[in-house]
Every structure is written in structure tokens, then in C-alpha cells.
Amino acid sequence: MIHIDSVTQRYGATVALDNVSLEIRAGEFFGLLGPNGAGKSTLMSLLSGFRSATDGTIRIGGDAFSPENFAARRRIGLVPQSIALYTDMTADENLSIFGSLAGLSGSALETRTTAVLEAVQLADRRRDPVKNFSGGMQRRLNLAVALLHEPAILLCDEPTVGIDPQSRNAIFDLLEQINRAGTTILYSTHYMEEAERLCSRIGVIDHGRILALGTLEELLQTLPFEEEVQFAAHQAPPALIGTARSMGEVVETNGLCRMRPGAGSRLSDFFRATEELGVPARVFSLKRPGLEEVFLQLTGRTMRDE
């Protein structure tokens, strides 16, 4: 559906995207996971036609994509990171303007307006000025605008930043629903739990490069351990650190030590050793690895370090 081939984007001396190649299949819910400044929004801006890549090519549905290719752009719906709405206008007025620009008119526009407002649960507020909406409601309307013209591809650039859990869940439910209906979704986020919940395939991006690509399971399988032991650094006697290091890899970030058992080591052996050191069991917690650990494994730092 989307073919990104050796795309590089430079801003002066800064390389925002460095030779990125990626393929997103039709009907996929693809997650682009990375910290702030990783290059997610730059990639989104290239795919939405906001700017042209310095190098490389993008093809959508087999057609070369560029800001001048209106036919390709009509297949795309963008949910920008910011609330890109006219806040002095009502929800209806916003949808009318953006719908018209997307090529809708007359009864088709009216039908779609009603449909998307119901989908984002704002039908009863359609005549209210957007500035009177809560942050979550504005986010939902932001999504509704992108869905108006029933795009084949939906680009979501961190669409849930700063909203309440209820609105977030409503957006997730809607995205899953439209994905099931066949819409290809490219979802950029720095929230790992979002990528884990929503995405059928995930690309991990950092410093403008795709570091890893695959399903959640495939990414987790790249880790050399299945579980890790976590403990606070200030509660750990030096002997404990030594023991942990003798049995695997220890990474300390933000005052938290993570011990990942090495090949041939077993957690039961580690706990037996800590018991002998007199370290109480309550100091430790066991955690199954997730995308956070994948990112740490790939970059040597956590996403929250950014």
C-alpha cells in the first residue's frame, strides 16, 4: 500500500530521516514507535504531502507520491499531532469546510458529517463552537475530520497526546473499528502501550533510522531474555549488583536496575543467591519485557530519557 524507498530528509545540516525504507501493507495497523525527535512527524509530513523528501521515493498504491499528486493525496486522511481545527467555528462548520476541500458536497457531505460525528460521539455537540469542547472532544473531532472522505489510508500523528483515558479509549475503539473495515492505518506514537495494544506491526525509529520492524512478538523475540528482574538502585547492596552482573546483564536507568538473565542462567539461581545475601524478596519485581525493553535493547536508553 505504502512503499517508502531510501527516503532521506534533511533540514540544513540536520538529518531528520536517514535512508528510511519501509513497506506498509493494505489493511495493516502499522505503528511507528520512537521518542520525540526520532523522525516520526517528519515521515508523516512526507506521507501527507506537507513536504517533499530530500532523497528517495514514496509510492502509494503503486503511484509515485508527491505533494503535487492530488489523486494520491485524496486517498489519505491525516490526524495531525496538533488540534488542527478552526476553534471559533462549530464542529459542523469545520467538517463542512474540510469536507468541501476534500471534494465532498451536498448530501454526500451531510451524510458523512453525520456519520463521523456519530462515530466520535459528538453528534449532540455539532453546533457548538470547538473552543468550548474539552481536549478529548477536540481530539475526537480532529480524527473525525480526517475520516470525512473515507480515506484508504489514515495517518495518525500522535493523536492522543494529552487527553483523558476515556477519550483515548474511544479513539482506540474507533481506530480498531475502521481498521477492521479495511482502512490502512499508520500510527505514530511514543507511548509503547498504544503501539502494543493497537498495532499489528511496529517500526521502531530513532535518530531518523528504522531500527527494528515486525510484529510485537517478533520484536520481543529479538530480546535475549523472557523476563527481567527490576530493583531500585538505592536498595541494592554492592554485593547484589555483583551477583546480578555475574548472572546476566544489568542496566541502570533513572535509579532503576534491570537484570536480564544471560544464556544458561536461571532466575531461580539469582533469587537463591539474593536470599543468601539477605536481601528481602520485596525489593524485587519481575517484569515481562515489552517494547520499552526492545527500545532499550536497541538504543541503550529508555524512551523516557528523551
Add this chain to the structure above:
Amino acid sequence: MISTILTLVRKEITGFRKDRTAVMLTFLVPIVLIYIFGNVFGVNRSSSGPSGIPLAIVAPEGSPAINSVVAALAAEEAFSVRRTWTDEAGVQHPFTEERVRADIHDNRLRFALVFPDDALSDTRFGLRVRLLYNPRNDIETQTVMGLLQKNIYTAAPTFLFASLRKSAENAIGVEDTAKFYDNIADAVSTAFKIDREELRSAMKEDANPFAGTGAGGGAEDFMKRIVDIQQEQLTGKEVKNAAATRMVGGWAIMFLLFSVTGSSTSLFDEKKAGIFNRLLSMPVTRAQILWSKFTFNVLMGLAQLLFLFIAGKVLFGIDVTSNLAALVLVCVCAASACTAFGMLLAAVSKSTAAASGLGTFLILTMSAVGGAWFPVSFMPEFLQTVSKLTLVYWAQEGFIAALWAGSGIVEMLPILGVLLGMTAVLNTISLVLFRRGSMFS
């Protein structure tokens, strides 16, 4: 307590220093306006008042007396005295009354002094002169009238003495007139201790015998009764409310500039909100966004101008309907030029605050230099040249032509052409700058 206050003051100073707009509005705007006002009121010049106002002279050749009046006018800094006009082939011709009437009607001239063939007559004592004028600017006209009277009255003793002697010679003969003057010279010499021979010699020439003696200074009141300056207003005679009609254009264009500039800088708000990001993901181009903004601002500017003129009609009785088509055309061209200015402002600025600050500075400066507040002719000549580069000047010219002079559309084409030319140039620069700048990136 004190240290806390001082720390907070330091915070205020630091914040102020970083706010370039505030710094510019605080220091640069007053300095520029003070400079312009200072030049208008002559603070920085050898003389105050207008300079270089074109004054056409229609006069018969060979009259020393008239030449002395013209020389006095030419020496006046306020006037740029012209006795000839140049045709398309570059050939110079003396002004005729017919020619200056046409030039004043077409706003190539605003003042002309016509000395008729009988300006000085052997059979009539005194000077007759006719002033043809277009009082499109009241302050300028009043000032010019005053200066003309002053210069003519000051030069008058010279030609009036000659006129008086000529009349006497006609009446009683050359010999008796000479005797009469000799006797007067003897009496004046005795009474006022003036050298007799010097006085007699002076009285025989076409010169004021009292010049340099201190005896001619009180002659002005007397001259007012015997110098006949006939005034004829050629343009704007039918205008109902002359003062309001002259003023409305300048103020209207200033307010228009403020409003379209504010509207153009809303581009920054849309950029900040991510609207452009969304629009450009749709089948919309950057050029379409800019043209939509331009079109809206032109329409808004047109509506504002027409509203102002209708208000002027209701409140002050300004006649806006008798030349409505021309007025609407000027409004469209002026709104286009002002909008192009606003777009350029947005293109060269990096934020709404920067654009607003720069806009305020430029609008006030352009209004002052362009003649919205006082006559352009009151400024030094280099500022008069600069004023012709401002859209305020040309918009005012258009409004005056439509409302004051009642000019037709064809006559106004040069003014409209300048306004549209400015629009084209400013828009082209803006498009280039928008393409290179960060508004859409």
C-alpha cells in the same frame, strides 16, 4: 523586600530586551515619527513650511516689474517656479493659461499664477494677477495663499513706484514729473536727513526709492488695497463637504492597512494550530492557501472602505455616489495593495508579534510620509520623493481624484496602475519569500 523587587525588575528588563517588538515600538517608532514631524515643522531645516510646491507662471515676456515678482517667488523655498512645460518630444514651451488650466484639472499642477497682458497698465495704478488653484489639500492651499501674498506684496513697491511714475508722466508730462520728483526728494532729504543726490538718482530708476531707507516696510497694508489677486478654484468647487472629503482617503487607508495586516498575520495562527499541515494533506496547494487569504483580505478591505465612505456620507455629507464607479475601482486597487503589503509583512516576519510590531511601525511611517496626516509638500524634498514610493500616497491620490476632482476612470488609470503594480510587486516578493521561508515547513 528590596532585593525581591530588584529581582523582579531584572526579570521585567530581561523580558523586555528579548521582546524585539516591544523594543521597536518603544524606541524606533517614536524616533521615526519625531523625525518626520520635525521635518514637517521645520525643526531640522533652515525654514519651516512647505517646499518645492510646483507653481506655474503665465506671464508676458519683457516686463522688468513682473520679472521681479517672479524672481521673488522663485527665491521662495516653498515654490518650484516653472514658466515652461516640456512636450513629449522634449521641447519646452511657455505656459499658457489654457495649458495650466488643463494641468490643474489633471492634477499635474495645483497652483498657477497668471499675469494677464494688462497686469500692469499705463492707465491703471497697481497690479492685477490671477491665481488658479486646486485646493485638494486645505493646509497646503492656505499656506500657499499666504506665501504668494507675502512675496507679491514684498515685491510690489518696486513695480508700483514705476507704475505711479508712468501714470504721472502720462498725466502731466515727463518734465513736470521729473520736477515733481525732485521736489519730493528735496523735502524727504531735508526732513529725514537722507542723501539728496542718492534719493534723486534712485527715484529716476525703476526701483523703490525707499528700499534700504527703512521707509518701505509699512507698505504691505497699503499694497493689499492696490494689488488685485483674483483667485479661481478650478477643481472641487462642487464638493459638498470639502474638509471631510479631503481627509477621508488618508484615514481610510491607514485603518485599512491595520486591519488587513492583522488579518494577514493570522497565517501564523493557522500555522501554529497545524491547519496548514492538515490543508496540505488535502488536494490543496500552498499557492491556493495564499490566494484565498489574499482574496478574502481584498474583499474585507473593500467592504471596510465602502463602509467608511458610506459612514462619511451619512455623518459628514461626503458625496460618494456621483463618481461611484471610480471610487469603487480605487477601493479595489487600494485594498489589493494594502493586502499585498500585509502578505509581505507575514512573509518577512517570523511570528504574529513580530509582524504586528513591524506592521505598526511601517503603517505609521507610511501614513506620515505618504501624506495621510499632513501635506506631503510640507516635508523636505527627499521625503516627498520617498512618499511617492508608499501605497498610502497613491491610494490617497486615487481617493482625491475620485471624490475631489471627480476624475473619470480613464483619467485615473495611471494611479490605479501604480496601485496594481505595487500589488503585483509585493505579491511576487511575498510568494518567493513564502516559498523559501518557514511558513509552510
